[in-house]
Amino acid sequence: MRQLPTAFANHLKGQATTLCSAWRLTRRDGIVLGFTDHDRDLAFDGTVFSAVSGFSASDVQTELGLSVDGGEVAGAFRAEAISRKKLIEGRFDGARVELFTVNWADTEQRLRMRVFEIGEVVHADGEFRAELRGLAHRLNEVNGRIYSRRCDADLGDRRCRIDLEDPAFRRTGTVETADGMELRVSGLETAEDGFFRQGYLRWEDGANAGLGGEILDHGKDGEGDTLTFWAPPVNPPQPGDSFVVTAGCDKRFETCRTKFSNHLNYQGFPHLPGSDFAYGYADGDTVHDGRPLVTT
Numbered sequence: 001m002r003q004l005p006t007a008f009a010n011h012l013k014g015q016a017t018t019l020c021s022a023w024r025l026t027r028r029d030g031i032v033l034g035f036t037d038h039d040r041d042l043a044f045d046g047t048v049f050s051a052v053s054g055f056s057a058s059d060v061q062t063e064l065g066l067s068v069d070g071g072e073v074a075g076a077f078r079a080e081a082i083s084r085k086k087l088i089e090g091r092f093d094g095a096r097v098e099l100f101t102v103n104w105a106d107t108e109q110r111l112r113m114r115v116f117e118i119g120e121v122v123h124a125d126g127e128f129r130a131e132l133r134g135l136a137h138r139l140n141e142v143n144g145r146i147y148s149r150r151c152d153a154d155l156g157d158r159r160c161r162i163d164l165e166d167p168a169f170r171r172t173g174t175v176e177t178a179d180g181m182e183l184r185v186s187g188l189e190t191a192e193d194g195f196f197r198q199g200y201l202r203w204e205d206g207a208n209a210g211l212g213g214e215i216l217d218h219g220k221d222g223e224g225d226t227l228t229f230w231a232p233p234v235n236p237p238q239p240g241d242s243f244v245v246t247a248g249c250d251k252r253f254e255t256c257r258t259k260f261s262n263h264l265n266y267q268g269f270p271h272l273p274g275s276d277f278a279y280g281y282a283d284g285d286t287v288h289d290g291r292p293l294v295t296t
């Protein structure tokens with residue numbers, strides 16, 4: 001049960017109220033933005049809540065138990081706060097949103113109603129609409145290990161233990177030409193063909209500075225190196241843009257052993273029998289899938 005501050009509770013009991021809604025949005029990079037549907041700016045709890053954002057919110061659906069609360073918030077793009085470019089770059093993905101009910105005549109009288117995370121964001125015609133997910137949605141996420149022949153660790157994480165700061169696994173390069181999702185680059189001459197396939201590229205400068213993307217393929221020919229992305233960069237790269245690219249891993253045991261010498265930390269099960277063995281059956285001296293029976 002919510003415990004309302006005495007002054008706020010008395011205000012709600014009155015015949016007329018001066019209430020509005022306010023949202024505090026905290027991005028994953030630590031930047032905090034405040035918005036309100038009131039007609040003037042509000043300030044409380046160390047945050048200024050802007051009134052010129054054009055924000056509006058739908059009703060929030062709340063259910064008993066561990067069902068996920070949901071709702072959405074919509075508004076117009078503002079260059080100094082929320083822009084189409086920042087949304088496309090993913091700056092607001094996973095941001096924390098706090099919803100307040102506030103007495104705008106006395107902002108000390110307020111109540112934090114809900115805490116959400118931003119989910120899917122849709123933007124069109126100069127406006128955006130963001131899905132709000134209750135924190136209970138994390139209970140629907142898959143946790144734990146998955147048994148498979150291939151490794152389920154991310155290259156460089158605490159289970160993999162590969163140091164991606166090691167110069168052996170990274171290079172600094174420069175864009176020579178760009179064509180959609182394909183880059184012709186320099187600076188990777190010492191790397192083997194395919195070394196950065198399924199790797200990661202982070203932009204150091206240019207319009208994409210600080211952003212990055214996963215690499216689909218890395219190839220060499222007589223003219224140099226080519227990198228192909230899974231998805232095009234947010235902003236078209238320009239000749240001269242610099243980047244740092246780290247090695248890729250296809251999660252196979254052989255790759256872990258030969259490319260990274262890290263087979264002792266391999267997080268897959270390379271000797272796990274496949275479905276062909278699981279569905280096989282004994283037939284004389286062999287299993288039906290063609291493998292010999294092991295006898296003692």
